[in-house]
Amino acid sequence: MIGSGGFSGGVHPKQMKITAGSPIVQSPLPPRLILPLKQHIGQICTPIVEVGERVLRGQKIAKSQGYVSAPVHAPTSGTVLAIEEHAVPHPSGMGRLCIIIEPDGKDEADESLPPITDYRAEDPGVIRERIRLSGIVGLGGAVFPTFIKMLRDHRHPVEMVILNGIECEPYLTCDHRLMLEHSAAIVRGLDIIMHAVEAQRGVIAIEDNKPDAIAAMQQALADIAFEHIEVRVLPTLYPQGSEKQLIQSVTGRQVPAGKLPLHIGVLCQNVGTTRAIHDAVCLGQPLTQRVVTVSGDAVPSPANISVRIGTPIPFVLAQCGLEDLSGVRLIHGGPMMGERLSRLNVPLVKSTNGLLAMRQEALYSENAVEEPCIRCGHCVTVCPVGLVPNELAWHCRNDQFDRGQEYDLFDCIECGCCSYVCPSHIPLVHYFRYAKGQVAKIEKERSFAELSKARSEARDNRLAHEQAERAARRSKVRKQQAGDAAGEEVSGAETSGDGKEDKA
Template identity: 45%
Template structure:
């Protein structure tokens, strides 16, 4: 079924997918050593829970998530831990490939919390490139009213065919993973959006769809155009729904996941298999054996490309990701991570260096191709002038950094780089504002805490005096009642602050998974500490009520 809707702009760069899509999906050779970075996801790095000399199996937990936006990390080979430092864990293989799996779950019978806990345990992050922890995405949609789960199978960027290969070989499993995610988010329907340049994947999905129970899934084939895989653009093409400016798909009742993430979700739930490998596209004119491979996390990129027939004398650069949004690697002495969906080993003829930048000629080409309907030319000028107010006004943060404007610019201006630098500057300003607000809240909370403690002391003094006088009044002192009511209100406020901090942190992390979140994590930790203190104060006050007086009547605050 085709989609009748559309988004503005877009471009048609050379696809260059044929070389890697012609070969079958194979397993990469088992590495003799893996280096596993503790940060393979957006948010805080995981904290190592193993030491040098420890023996591990495939799937053993080696680093625990830290904070709200974080993800567990597991051993991808069996062997011995030989190094643990602040950035990574190194494991030497024993060649046995012995596994340690979690208990299997029947997702049809499992409740929502059991499924969420399995995602937390399994260390799954978004495999489309953003790396947002999947369990956080699942738990933050609880109150959003999600009605549609979109399987983002567009894979619109040139060269990359990892999702295509996944769907060709695991269409039924991806759909089952989508059923699990739909159950988690409460979606009533599933829509698969895929570009028409993937005929084998479309055929595999068409065969699998009749068996996608209990929820029926609908396949929508869309014309190939970059960047159809952007969440806003895909939702517009499939559902004709506009995601609001600086909003998220969940704001309009939609949740997006790519096929690799859904397959990993099924493996975690049904098979008890944590995320220890992923499908990686190996391509580019500087390798002789392009294709897609299941690669263990932590595998050396240099070794992986060498095994794929890397011609070192022809190699110009290696790009991790696609040519539009990916990044050139400074060194091949780096490991495959959860974020590595594609490695392009290019020659200089294939992806030549950009020509020197020339002055803007105001041709308007950048505006005509922008998929977010922005004004790239004006944003460029304001970014260079550091006119932050104007950039906010011209919706800088709606830019998805797809690179379409830079691609068509006849002056070869690095527009996207300008926008990234401006976003970084604006985010820093927002963080400073939030830190100031956070400091104000901490001061106010401290003042309120001191006032409550003084009220508690006064209440205890009055209670002791009343007992000393052997008062015949049956009710508790009025000051005690007032104190309890105030503590209940403070407890409710502290609880609301924690929820607000969690929501803010999750939203900011989803808007830009690459930005640092330390300050927001600290604000959440402080809110949690305040809540714990409020709970203790309330419990102590209840315990100190006079035993010879009846319990106060229930109030709205305690319900």
């Protein structure tokens, strides 16, 4: 059926999905695997292996540190060569602590997570724990630890699970191919999620530009006879795949500002995440590889590739015929929400859904000269969140972060619609990301200052308390000494008096 509800704004960029008809191919093992210990929102993991140690495919090599975290597993068997800082996919070219593995070519598996053959017979908590142990995060780009989204909240029970099969970013087709080639696993993965959160309804949301995927998922549902799950077809519109916009399109309800989908009884999961959940539960396989779309005008043979996490990106590009990276602009993700990488020798990570190698502009000019805002209002019209991007950007670029927050800075989903339509070539999303980063930095510094102040006050109080205790002890000693001295004087006087009486 055609979904109702919809959301305001949105754009129709060129789709450029030239790999939609390209079946998923398996990438060979690279000479080295580089595994960052932070591939998720939350705290960095702690290594639990040592240099020189042999590891197996699926073996946990870094454990979660803190609650919001996701463990890291070895993508194949081999030897740990180093545990050191290495550049990771980030616009700044920043480095993170990584475990570097040399594959031995045997691909021997660790079997510490046995398959769960009848997941419906298991307690939902057992399924959620399996998902946690498997290191699964949101593979649509958010990389939030999946088990946390699935925790039960009796105040807000989940009524509906929405499977996000939208994939509205231009160029990207990895989710499209997954739905075509692994439809049964995805449907079972959705059923696993529904059991884990005790939801009664499941919806597979797909845009109408993917008729083959729609047919594949409908056939999978018919084959398995899951009557509690339906396919919902939505009109093609960017950014329909954004969580809150998708929920509004499917349910007709808005997630209130500052709230989560859980607060209206909805849980969303990405296609790739759902397939990973199926593999973790039914096959006992933690998250060690993912499907990536490699495309762009610099790529001789664009493809959808299943790649081991930690594979160096130049190695992946070489599988598609691109070996000379001189003059190439590399985008991590899609052209609308992805980020341009300043360093190319970085690993593919859990969040890598696309690699775009471009010699020309992807969709709109990144190098055009920024001109003054002409107040045309196009950015306001297309904003799916209902913001006023031109006003917000003015405050952000002038470091007026308090005013920016008054204009709902943190409601911005960074979809790029405003930048896409701006005739003045103003990099609006760039300013919003900058402002968010600065606010986070200020809050961190403020928290650190408050913590330092609290520690200083606690230290002063402790020292004052210790000083008071020492003074009390000294006073007690002095009083005791004074009492002893007085006693000695009395004793001496009595002794002296007794002597006089004897002489008398």
